[in-house]
Amino acid sequence: MVMPDFPDFNEATIAAIATPPGAGGIGIIRVSGLQAHAILQQLFQPKNPQRTFISHRLYFGAIVHPKTGAAIDEVLAVYMRAPRTYTREDVVEIHGHGSYLLLQEILAQIVTFPATRLAEPGEFTKRAFLNGRIDLTQAEAVAELLGAKTREGAHLAVSQLRGGLHGEIWKIRDALVAVRAIMEVAIDFPDEEVEILDAQALKTRLAREVEEPLAKLLARAEGGKIIREGISVVILGRPNVGKSSLLNGLLREERAIVTEIPGTTRDTIEECLDIKGVPVRIVDTAGIRETSEAVEEIGIRRARQKLGEADLVLLVLDGVEGVRDEDRALFAVAADKKVVVAVNKIDRATALDLGPYHEAFPGMPVVAISATTGEGIRNLENAVYEAATGGYGLQEAGVAAPNVRHAAALQCALVAVRQVGEGLAADLPPDLLAIDLQGALAFLGDIVGETTTDDVLDMIFAEFCLGK
């Protein structure tokens, strides 16, 4: 929301506390805009007095109250002259002691300056985008980086921030522009059409330089989604097979209550895990069986409900007792999910043979584990990772992946480009083909933020935190 007294968005100088609330080693206030230098000159008293501040140099001194002259905090301050800054505008940063109260007091003084106001969430990054320093995929990467749940998620965001996605999309876009140029010539000189427009060559070129890279990018989107949003796993099994023990084993802590009494877990227990970079929400459930007890029955009902929300089921079996009919029944319940079978208690099983388990659950990964000794837990994690990510190529480290918004636009671009290809094959006139080509370009423009509407921009930047 733009404040009414600042009709021009970029006219206003904006300020915010850029470090999280609470006590910290230091706290940073960020200011961006035309007033930044004047604000520093009037509020900051350097230890060695100077008339102007050299850009990108850190000064030691104090922030003083403009009226009383009393020191508010001792700080380090830096003035960064446009355009070599985060926003491409003049930027000032004030590094105070990490007292949130004092930071707020300083901020309150800053916004008394003319044409200066509090920044909206994400507004610094929005300016970086509007002023052309970064494209929209890079701006999105900033928000993603701050919200990443695993190290791999953070790495994915950094590679996007460094232009990973941007570079690939730009390359495809250039190829499209080159093809469009050829078509435009064909439109302008219709008589020479035959020589200029070699339909077959153009079609091949579109396939190689546009369709293939688009399809490749799209294939990475699914893997990116898994790294960004994670998956939901439900631990399912008969009573007493060791579900809660397995949850504890995966968490490597005693989270859930474990006893030898069947029906120990009455309610569902949810925890978060990081399995090889994939954020996993894992749910331990009440063992499913026919029961006459009301509380347990509610637990079982919840377990079934959780099953509905799951991406993957960890079906736990007792390796001492072997496969029972109830196990088969549970497997049938989970039929439409990805399933990993964990044969538990192998520390007590003599001469374990996994053959019957493979027979009972054909095609499913079967892993022998001991939840109590930890044996096989790594293998189980690998199996879960493989089942969840199979074929999405998450292994390629440092490669950016399209998010849901990008994927939708890539899909539309691909459809448009295929239409151009078909049109070429059908000898359609170049001015008709140019329409689809233009459409494909517009979809790519949406991704990088060239043609993105204000509503979409607002939605993207609303996700940010203050000071970013």
Ligand SMILES: Nc1nc2c(ncn2[C@@H]2O[C@H](COP(=O)(O)OP(=O)(O)OP(=O)(O)O)[C@@H](O)[C@H]2O)c(=O)[nH]1
């Ligand atoms: N020897 C051995 N015992 C295990 C293992 N895992 C679980 N147990 C034991 O099996 C019993 C049941 O374990 P739980 O983890 O409570 O089983 P559960 O499936 O959560 O049971 P409910 O919540 O009642 O459905 C406990 O006595 C555990 O100590 C294992 O790997 N080896």
Ligand SMILES: [Mg+2]
């Ligand atoms: Mg339990």
